Amino acid sequence: MRIACAALALLLPAFPALAQNVKITPIGSHSGELCANDRAIIFEDPTGVRFLYDAAQNVTGGNDPRLGTIHLVLLSHMHGDHVGDLKLKAPGEGTCANSARVPAPNSTTAEVVAEKNAVLVTTRAMAGFIHNKVGAIRGSGGKPMDFCSTLAVTVPVPAACSSRIDLGGIFTAQAEGARQGVEFTNVYSEHVNDVAPSLLSKARQDLLKADGAQLGYGPPIGFVVKFTNGLVAYLSSDTAVFGDMKLVISDFHKANLAVINLGPNPGLFQSGAYAINDLLKPASVIFTHVNEAATEGGKLKANTQTAALMKQIKPPAHLAISERTMEFDGKGKCVSGC
Ligand SMILES: [Zn+2]
Ligand SMILES: [Zn+2]
Numbered sequence: 306m307r308i309a310c311a312a313l314a315l316l317l318p319a320f321p322a323l324a325q326n327v328k329i330t331p332i333g334s335h336s337g338e339l340c341a342n343d344r345a346i347i348f349e350d351p352t353g354v355r356f357l358y359d360a361a362q363n364v365t366g367g368n369d370p371r372l373g374t375i376h377l378v379l380l381s382h383m384h385g386d387h388v389g390d391l392k393l394k395a396p397g398e399g400t401c402a403n404s405a406r407v408p409a410p411n412s413t414t415a416e417v418v419a420e421k422n423a424v425l426v427t428t429r430a431m432a433g434f435i436h437n438k439v440g441a442i443r444g445s446g447g448k449p450m451d452f453c454s455t456l457a458v459t460v461p462v463p464a465a466c467s468s469r470i471d472l473g474g475i476f477t478a479q480a481e482g483a484r485q486g487v488e489f490t491n492v493y494s495e496h497v498n499d500v501a502p503s504l505l506s507k508a509r510q511d512l513l514k515a516d517g518a519q520l521g522y523g524p525p526i527g528f529v530v531k532f533t534n535g536l537v538a539y540l541s542s543d544t545a546v547f548g549d550m551k552l553v554i555s556d557f558h559k560a561n562l563a564v565i566n567l568g569p570n571p572g573l574f575q576s577g578a579y580a581i582n583d584l585l586k587p588a589s590v591i592f593t594h595v596n597e598a599a600t601e602g603g604k605l606k607a608n609t610q611t612a613a614l615m616k617q618i619k620p621p622a623h624l625a626i627s628e629r630t631m632e633f634d635g636k637g638k639c640v641s642g643c
Contacts, residue, residue, distance in 0.1 A: 325351040325534040326632035326640055331593060332371045333363050333627030334404030335397055339592075339599040339611075342404050343627060344386060346564065346593065347372070350532050352483035354460055356426075358528070358540055358564075360413040362391045362406050367413075367420025371396070371628065376460035377478055380414050380427040380435065381494065381542035382525030385501030386594075388431075389413025401598035411438045412504055418450075418465050419443060424458060425467035426476055426489050430523035432467035434500070439465060457486065472524055488531040492554060495545040496571060498525040529558045535635025538562045539585065543594065546576035550584035561637030563587040564625075566594035567611060574610045578617035588637030590618060593625035600624065 327350060333343030345363035349355045356377035362385070364372065381387055391406035392413050399405030409416065415438035418425050425435055429452075436450040453466035457477040468476040472491050479486030499519035502510050513520060528540040539560035554560050563585045567573050573580065581590055592599075592611060599611040603626060606612060615622050623631060623643045632641035 326634055327351065327532045327534060327536045327538075328630050328632055329591070330630045331625035331627050332369075333625070334393060334399065335401050336628045337603045337626060338401050338601070339595060339605075339624045339626050340401040340404060341596050341598055342386065342406070343625060344566070344594050346591075346625060347375070348530065348532075348538070350480070350487045350534075352480040352485070352487070352533050354478050354480050354483075354487045356478075356487075357417060357423075359387045359542070360389045360417045361387055362389055362404070362409075362413065363393055364389070364413050364417065365393045365395060366409070367416035367418075369393075372417065372421070375417060375421040375423050376462075377424040377426055377489075378414060378418050378421070379489070379528055379540070380425060380431055381527060381540070382496060382498045383431060383434070383500040383504075383522050384498075384543070385503070387542070388434075388501065388504065389416075390501035390503050392416070401601075408503065410504065411442050415439045415442060422461065422463075422465045424453060424460065424462055424476075424478060425465070426470075426491075426528070427467065428471050428491060428523055428526060429469060431498075432469075434504075434522060435467065438504075472526060483533070485533045487533060490529040490531075490558065491526045492529050492539070492558075493544075493547065493549055494525045494527045494542045495547045496525045496543045498522050529554065529560055531558075532635075536562060536633050536637060538564055538633075539587070540564045541566050543568065543571050544573075545571045546573070546580040546584070548584070550580055551586075555585050555587075560585065561588045562591070562633055563589075564591045564593065567592055567614065568594050568596040569610075574614055577614050581622075582617070582619045587620055589633065589639055590620055590622040591625050591631070592622060600626065
């Protein structure tokens, strides 16, 4: 009897967790594929909090029908392929290696924030830039976008605002009636943060060009997101391998899912196996930002850099296939859609 009771006590808390999964839906250029320019991913907490991680060049604008409800927009850095200096002409147009895109002079990030009245989670330096762009979209007369009045908000917020945090800062977003919020921490990224020149004023572009210079907006960032079901996702953004992937991301934050940007520039095709197997040690991995047409018919192409890295990864690794929803439990295990 005592044994039966103990077994029941163990089972009960685990049972409701079965339905409590985090839904993760990449939105890229070609439905059902992982393409060269794909970066944007939508996350949905079991309490209903929904956010977009890097609007990138993957949306047709703030009104892209694939977005649905968006409470928050995360911005990792100011490179055009993240802040979004171009927008998708239409899903499926162009090739998987080079999707058809058109200019987005106010950035796709600002377009989504303005359209959804969303919270922008980023650093204060990058927030200032987006505040102005949202102002440009809305025109004069309206109240300028500003920082949210607190570091914990209930979503949806009454008016678009941004997190007043820098590296290490924590921002919390809670759904109405939920007992717990989703927690966002800005974390280190070993990268640069130069803005896409086409998003600057003509006068500034000319000045920079005269000196062969780039304009940086403070440090770029990654994110650690703590969901209400226990899932702790590390969103790497563009980064080289760095030692604090172990000391801070793994040991301190205890990330159990790593969403990793690949691509040639920060060298993760070469260092990714060490970063994941030895430093981060997550329960699962999602790969995106591959800068190559990684799949065809939804299947990983054998002769790709992504395929070569996948073979070296110890935890289950999943591709961020556009418009395919994956579900993760609190322990970082994919339980559906992978
Ligand atoms: Zn970058
Ligand atoms: Zn990038």
